[in-house]
Amino acid sequence: MLILQCPCCGVEAEETEFAGGGQAHLTRETVGASEENFEAYLFMRENPKGVHFERWRHANGCGKWFHAARCTVTLEVFGTYSAQTTRPPNEICDKITARRPGWSLKDWGSGKFA
Amino acid sequence: MSTRLSSAGRLLNREAAVKFNFNGKYLQGYEGDTLASALLANDQMLMGRSFKYHRPRGVVASGAEEPNGLVNLGQGARFEPNARVTTTELFEGLVAESQNHWPSLEFDIGVVNNYAARLLPAGFYYKTFIHPRAAWKHVFEPVIRKSAGLGRAPKSRDADRYEHFYAFVDVLIIGGGIAGLQAARAAGAAGVKVLLIEQTPHWGGRAPVDGAEIAGKPAGDWIRDTLKALGKMPNVQIRTRMMGAGIYDHGYALAYERLSDHAPDNDLPRHRLWRIRAGQIITTTGAIERPLSFAGNDIPGVMLASAVRDYVVNYAVSPGDRTVVVTNNDDAYRTALVLKEAGLEVPMIVDARPDGGGALAEQAKALGIRVETGTAIAKVNGGKRVTAVEICPQAGEGKSMTLVPCDAVAMSGGWSPVVHLWSHCGGKLIWDADHAHFRPDPDRPPLGADGQGFVSVAGFANGAMGFGDALRDADDAGKAAAKATGGTPKRSAAPKAVDVEMAPMAPVWKMPQGAGYKLRSKMWLDFQNDVKVSDVQLAAQEGFESVEHTKRYTTLGMATDQGKLSNINGLAVLADSLNAEIPQVGTTTFRPPYTPISMGAIGGEARGEIFQPLRRTPTHDWAEEHGVYWEPVGHWRRAYCYNHKGESVEDAVQREVRATRASLGLLDASTLGKIIVKGPDAGRFLDMIYTNMMSTLKPGRCRYGLMCTENGFLTDDGVVARLDEDTWLCHTTTGGADRIHAHMEEWLQTEWWDWKVYTANLTEQYAQFAVVGPNARKLLEKLGGMDVSKEALPFMAWADGKIGGFDTRVFRISFSGELSYEIAVPASQGRAFWDTLLDAGEEWDITPYGTEALHVMRAEKGFIMIGDETDGTVIPQDLGLDWALSKKKDDYLGKRAQERSHMADPERWKLVGLETLDGSVLPDGAYAVVEGDNENGQRKTEGRVTSTYHSPTLNHGIAMGLVLHGPDRMGAVLDFPKVDGTIVKAKIVSPVFYDPDGEKQNV
């Protein structure tokens, strides 16, 4: 059971206080989108062995959504940050690189940030 | 025979005799006994039968690892199966019976399986019972069910209480042997908050039994002094009878405390589940001795060497008068010395090592014990009890040279560190060839949120094989854990302990080395599940190379003891069969809990009324007093109907519908979701959330709206009222209130975060009642207040005002097709308003109605219900709701998805009404069939029933359903098979059965 810190209210809490919301930083596709892009938006998700960016909601707390950068193998949490951003903040990426030398944001999200 | 010795017994209180009952016999033990030691003291070595072959089973261990001694414990509401005799403390009046036998423990029919053992090899069930199917159902299954199963399920409601505790500590130490005590002392002295737990009732683990001397005094004295020192530390909490059950992510641990198993009459909960968050966890869980694999090693009287000396030293019980010790290491010599000291006979020590043992072996020889090196047990003689062992060279094939009469065998195959907890959360192991065991790899610990290790292991659990090493290791671990959690460790040395010099152990996985099939098929690995050396070899031969596959194929380690004794031996046999090294084969996964924990403890206080909190509307109590038949809807209880005295549920529903349509009905609709959406961008936001246009709704007006997911499927519906220029009130379904509020918040927070909108879920703030029927307006006019005329408050309008003195908000909306007012009042005034409506409505025979009457009336009107007509795969177009999909909007949630080819497919089943030809009610969920089978060999279908009722208004069965080309096939007759094979014929009609022009609701 993970411990996460909600960046909205500052509370550090047990996983049972949060609800997972899947992969972060999806771009909404809608009317006008090609079949391929719309399919990718609805169904295609990263499943990395290692660094991942996820959406979480402080469901049994302040109710706010936020993002977490986490290692799916070791369960290390690199940091949590606002959901109101389209890309992981630099300070989070720097923290990850410090812990995982050689890691780059370019490797995540099917080249979305390449 | 096994008997009570005249010595004191370290853990016994000889002053306090305790009476108990086993298999109907009254027996006597002492305070401090376990059920195992008390049974042995009464010469009851036979304690159960094995799972598969029903072979006689005696106790083999003395602690949590015991695989054989399982009993049905207690009676009635305190009955529990599979209680381990070795961890069951004796108390006055204890009642136990052996299990897995029929008709009796001494004489068991199922033992016939034993003689058929050659016909029941590994994987037998998989191979045999697949075909023919009929034989499985009528022959194999009934027989297996009769003879299988451990214990039986309790029949009564549990009489005991259980609870959960939460604890937050800096350092959690699991295991109260000398290592745990020293670690706690070192961490405690550093000033951090420490919790030390021990699964047994006693501190100090094996050290006192094994004669350790610590800091110049006997282990018992050192333990007492250490406990005293810990008692003086306010930052250290220590608890016995509390097992570390599991370690999970980020320092989370579960512990299982047994508060009153040993004293059922005290006024405490029986068990307590501790949910602990620790900064650092140290496991000092010791090691478990391994059995040796020789033919007949499962015969009652064959025990672990350590267990034999536990029974002698701790409980003054001798498992036998003449005990042969068989070993591959020095430690087992301690057992021979203890037995000799107690005045018991040790006819021989069988040491598989060609060079024999070290200092302890010399002591044994000095006492005159015969020691044979390079030898093995070829075979144990005996049935329900050991009578002799046959001795042979370890290097040979098992040709017997000597017969040694005896009634007990003490075996030791070496020691395996208890690495379970370390492994639960990802700690890795390394193979230690010197001791032939796996131990924790300190470089690969479980990692916490910061990426650093949060579990360490100390003492014998860490592979330290002497008291001095264990204490030093524990002292280091305690200090390191304290430092990692902000403490300041004291500069102090670990206490010193004297350790005897030990000769190296030798790995012996089979005894003798060259044993043939006959012997190997009598060498037990898993005593409870009857898995033998020959079974694992067969599995390997049949291609089960992965240890996880072998486990499942043979059931090795899958019994209630989870292979605590058998796993390493089984692994070694598998590795040998595969010609591989043991570390290459690897271990199976260690999973929590360490030993079984009670379902009661997992449930804790959550039972009965507080199992789940109930949501009650303001009329809940009134309903209870008026014959309500409840329907659970999420956490709510809604009235399904209100039964008059002697009335059936069906009759009540029909009466409620008729009374409402004829005169006046009253519905508690308070559970409907009420979400306020407010702000300059609220209209724009709702245009995205709903498929239809909400921004154009005029203040004072209502509009029915649909919500879809981004996938295009219908997810909720309800009436939206615009309260003022920038405020909307969204009604949702009962089940949808929290979900839809969360859905709105998700989009506002994660996609359109710059839009100026806020939402509030006011569902519980208002009571809302529907006043329905031709006399609805008369009732409101009688109560007086606001103008509710057609002109002032037309259909699909709303207004605030007073009714009968109450502050109300009145909506002219109808889900029944009748003249209808839905009236909201503050929840605190809900009951008073309800009573007022009932009193004033008496002259029109006002009839409260429940959810089923509501459903019938909406179906008569052809209104859809989320969850009936929709199931997560239905889109608005399927339900003929195209009119609610705005063509003027560029975008809304689900719009793009509904453009996908599958969504526009003309073959999609569409909503129609169904009317049975014979007037009966169609079965719910029934399918309409057509000739022919599909590619799966199933009957082809062309539609299904989504809602079905008896209509009291029309006096015949009505239904709604989704049908292929349905709306184009009015009048066609479909076949709906029933479960009994007969067919109901139903005609496709319009789904609006009642008042198709809506004249009644619009008056």
Ligand SMILES: [Zn+2]
């Ligand atoms: Zn929060």
